[in-house]
Amino acid sequence: MDWRAIKFDWNRARAFLVTAEEGSLAAAARALDMTQPTLGRQVAALEQEIGVDLFNRRGRGLELTPNGMKLVEHVRAMGDAANRFSLSATGKSDIIEGNICITTTELLATFILPPMIQKLRQSEPGIEIEIISTNDESNLNRREADIAIRSFRPSQQELIVKKLYDVKGHLYAATSYLQRLGNPNSIDELNKANFIDFEKSGRLLSLLNAQGFNLSSDNFPVITKNHNVQWELVKQGVAICGMLEEIGDNEPLVERVVVPGLVPITAKVWIVTHKELRTNRRVRRVFDFLVSEFANYQNKYDRS
Template structure:
């Protein structure tokens, strides 16, 4: 490895420790071992001739010199990321890798058949899907494209709303057969504090709902409903297609979440990104009835 590459790796490692406040947190972010971070951060301090961190019982805290270095390195990181975005944005080849971030719901319940159709049409473009409930930072190239529910909220992102996701109440057939005249009387699979807009609406509609199972994952709630643990508010695009579930009731109000396909403004003219965003927007727009819960699901061929 040449000196410049080594120096940049050390600076990235320094930033990871500074942000995480611990060796173990930095190791998780960088995908290396705790001992590797410990060894390299010590060697980096020795080479710099200054102590950058105070080793405290609760973790690693920046010294005054460390704070000054963090600010400088952050500026360098932002400039490198901006340069990478601009260079990538000039790439007009319909080939290469696209890194997509999506929630488990979208990665499991919505994307696979569309990505299969996309790959059949564009075999030179490879796809990596990062399943994350946290919002990855597109400006730092943690991902190239994001599929998100709700308001995108970042001014530097461009894209389009490609659909709306409807929800309804679902139950396993055996549970439904025992009678569910009022959802408030049933055992509920809930999301706790996760999925804020949906959780807040459920709490407002049924303040006394009996929450017997909580999860932060819609896919996990889907599996729990299949097992008969209770009733759950699930997206129609997933649950209507499942013969192990019955749509037991509609929600009291028209509740939908906007579905967005987004990328960074500097990447929107990159050929593979533009092709993917356009393809996915068209595919999801064609799924409008299914996404919005207006039609019963049947086996859908890939790319239909």
């Protein structure tokens, strides 16, 4: 067999791929933990090697040429295969030391995960933990994380999913704020209150209106995706927001908003990992640990 077509520097293909996807050399360099000159040189070397202009240098970032757009398909295929390789390789590794990346919501990352991670670090000092706190869905097939903890069952195939616990939440407000509202005693009275939503589309809005509220966007003067910010605003008496029962009940500055007809918010929390990774000792250790910790957490809370 001959390998003429394979002799080229594959790292240059990688540089091409990431640069094309990220849109600029600088962004690609950040993504790959390299420097912009390095990426620039790799891409330039690839262009010279194959004799094809891949990008048009524009003031702001780079732009794929028509040829580049066709060729990026192939390096994307390489990247997909590289992903599968990496995924499968990690699954077959049996060394316990190393990095584990967990992605979860800001709520869980802030209020629930930290003590668990502390405990895990003590029992497994060789495992380094990286937590990506984002409310965006992440793609485990691309190994954006090893383990995800989400409040929905992911749609992707090839994943292992397990229910962690049933989360229960309520509306909370600062005592001072409720007093200012005149201690509302019905849903109707709450219709003039202010709430904090995650996004303009109004997730909380539609949830509450489904329960008999009659809210409009006027009731949501503050919008932030960041749960911590939400919570601080509520503690300061700015508005009302939803919060996990166990967190809200333990915060002295706030109290549950209790009116007839208002039912608790419930959701399920799932832990997810890629099928391939389940066979990795390190991933399995963390996965099982979290499952067990969340079981303890739920039991402890249910009893109290």
